[in-house]
Amino acid sequence: MKTKILILIVCSINCFTGNVGATEQTGERLMVGDKAFWMQVLPLEQDSVLARLLHKRLSGRISTGLYRGYVGTWRLAEGKLLLEKIEEYDPEYKLREVDISGIFDAYRENGRIVARWFSGTILAQRGELVGRRERRNEQEIRYFLRKGVVKSEKQIYNTFRESSNGSFFHTIDMLFNGNGMIWEGDSTLNVKIFPNPDGTVNRVKVSRELESQKKSKRRKLTDVQLRDKINRLRKRRDSEKAESRFWRKTYSFWDNREKRFGRHHPYTQEVTACAKLMEDWDVLTLDGKIQPVQLEIKWGEDRSKRINWLYLWREKNQQDSLDMDGVSYRVDGYPLQQSPDLITRLRPHLKGAFTRNQPRGYLARWQITDDRLWLTELRNARTGELIPLAVLDPGNNGEPIEASWYTGTFEIAKGEVLGQYYPLGDTETLEVICEVEQGHVTRKTIYNNYIRPEEDTVAFNYFIQEIRSHDWDSYPELKDRTLHGKLMAYPRTDGVADSVGRVELYVNGGKGEERYHRTVTDPADPWIVLVRRAARVIPRWEVCFIKGKVKPVEIYFTIKQEGQKRQKLPEGTFVIDLRKELGGKVLGE
Known part of the structure; x- marks a missing residue:
């Protein structure tokens, strides 16, 4: 039977956006009736004795999104804050319940753990996120507690009316004209647009950061010191603001100050004139107050360039x-x-x-x-x-x-x-x-420009058959593990490659703490030699000719799946996953 091969060429793109900063930490769960909320405050960290006893029970497994190493589940019932359970990561990084017997005996009332040690404010959040970058939700309840008892609460409903021009930061940067103005520093302005409820402009604030002449020293902390510092900050009632101040202070190279410009200053007047041309700004309302839209204008750059x-x-x-x-x-x-x-x-x-x-x-x-x-x-x-x-x-x-x-x-x-x-x-x-x-x-x-696909798939068939038919089970390292590979080919305009370029193989297996990974890149390694020799049978490669150059072909392929036995090429149609550097289309049948 004739063997058919489907060669799928795809492209992977990494998109980067936003500011670099600390990873957002997973909050604590809070149940109110049958509704589930999240809260950022950590009641356990307010009592150093309880926190120390708890951490002795924990395995110490943490992640960038869970530095404290645990997640607590709480409940508000009969006007009291109750602790129901504590969970942590198991070796496979799935949450499992922690044995907390004996830690909270002094706070048990009628079989329940009442958080009498905690006094402070809890912001319970649920529903969709609102805004573009804010960590706020549609429905929020702010509880004020004293010794574990709710003294008062406030319902908060946040809304977000999105502008039809989500690229407003590009628009105002294009419209702004700084010709004839006196500029200082790097000609960058920080702008706050305060919109009306209908999205039109109410007022504008313009400022500029001033860099001090003295450079501050950057603190260097070990992972342990960093975790301890964050845990200490978390004990404060407003832990989110405390942690934010810590990151700014730790990673600030300059002691920045801000200079504000009045409404009659040329900067402010020009920004206001530009902002009023847009009649549909974002309107984010938090706790009944409309928030400003914050953006940045950089004057002096060539705005004719493609974005x-x-x-x-x-x-x-x-x-x-x-x-x-x-x-x-x-x-x-x-x-x-x-x-x-x-x-x-x-x-x-x-x-x-x-x-x-x-x-x-x-x-x-x-x-x-x-x-x-x-x-x-x-x-x-x-x-x-x-x-x-x-x-x-x-x-x-x-x-x-x-x-x-x-x-x-x-x-x-x-x-x-x-x-x-x-x-x-x-x-x-x-x-x-x-x-x-x-x-x-x-x-x-x-x-x-053009792409000329290679129609002869028999060679690809033989290439895969050759590398998969090797006795991979004879290597102890590959037992219950997978083996994948990547190679680069540099074809000419006729599709013929003078040589196969870099070859990499990836061994993976296990889960959690037993996870295993090794990358093989040594050209003299027998596995690399085998793949390179097998690839030489491919007579022609796809030609992607763009701006006068043939782009290299990057191919990913699977050699051995976990638990897979040595096998010959199956009859019928199967798929080879070929991922190219620049994307592409389906070739063959």
């Missing part, structure tokens, strides 16, 4: 377009934004035009004629209405405007995309790199 993360979701018809030699292209860049003064003239026509997929608020059409770059059309991105070019060039009667303000490099493209994932999902079959100096196109570099 890669925007292209992950933006549709092509929401980008600028360019006509050249009778062909229409999309533009990967924003030439108009290199002139803040032109954007300032355009701003009044963009009020309310900003959306998440089009945070610029406008769409421009360009043209290259006689090696000159021209602006031929402007439209409101939300309504599609034409904006007269006379807005930018008073007295202009609708004639194209030469982009004499622009100097830089941008890309134009057309045709089908090469794949589904980034960057192939953003790579067309035809791309042109345009180099421009004061509106004059000095150079155009044309790239015809």
Whole structure:
């Protein structure tokens, strides 16, 4: 029977976002009736004797999200805070109950453990998270306790009205014009927008951080010292704020101070004018109070450059377009934004035009004629209405405007995309790199990109059969363990690879504390030699030709699964998982 192979090529992308900081710690469970809440306060840590006795019972297993090493389950009943159980990680890092007999005997009342040692405030949280970065929930209850008894409570309902322009930070950075202003330091402004309930702007605060001349010393702590410090901080009633202050103090290189600017300062007036063009700001209400939207403006950077993360979701018809030699292209860049003064003239026509997929608020059409770059059309991105070019060039009667303000490099493209994932999902079959100096196109570099799949899968069949048919069971290290591999091939434009590049093998097995992992990379290792020799039978590889270069092929494959016996290649159809550096598509059947 003919053997068929399905070769699946996928792409893995790591996305990084947000600020680097301490890992959020797992809270304590709190039951109120039949409703489950979470709380960040740690009642046990308020009593050093109880905490010490408990930690003697714990195994000491911790994680970055659970430094204290345990999770308590509590209940509010009859106006009292009761401890029901304590759990910790087992060797497989699953929660198991801890024996706490004898620790809380002094606090037992009618067979229940009443937290008489605890006085403080508990913020019980449940429901969906609200906001973009805040650790707050829709439903919260703040309990005030004294010696384990609830003295009062307050119901809190938080809401979040999300802006239609989730990229508002990019919008205001684009709109801001700092020309003619006196700048100090690194020209970075910290901005707080205080919205009205309907999302319009109520007021604005602008400030700038001042770096002191004296550099503070960074504290170096061992893991044990760090854990002890966090545990001591957790004993405080407002442990979350205490821990936050600790991280800022520990990892602060500079003693920063803040300088605030009044409402009549040019910075504040310019930010306010830009903010009011957006009529739909986030409205986050916590405990009945609307919170400010915080963002940062950096003045002096070239804003005509393409912002890669925007292209992950933006549709092509929401980008600028360019006509050249009778062909229409999309533009990967924003030439108009290199002139803040032109954007300032355009701003009044963009009020309310900003959306998440089009945070610029406008769409421009360009043209290259006689090696000159021209602006031929402007439209409101939300309504599609034409904006007269006379807005930018008073007295202009609708004639194209030469982009004499622009100097830089941008890309134009057309045709089908090469794949589904980034960057192939953003790579067309035809791309042109345009180099421009004061509106004059000095150079155009044309790239015809393509992917040519290899149709002959018999060689891949033989490659997998060869490495899997080896007697892997003869190695004690592989007993009840898996063996996976990765290799790099560097094909030419005809698909033939002169050699197979780096080969890596990964041995994995066990769980929890018995987890085992080893990476084999030595070219002289017999396993590496076997895989490299087997790969030589592959006559041709897929060719991914982008911007004049053939991209290397990176393949992941499975040699042995846990408990798998030596086997020959099965008949019928099976799957080989080939993961390529740049993504791709399904080849073969």
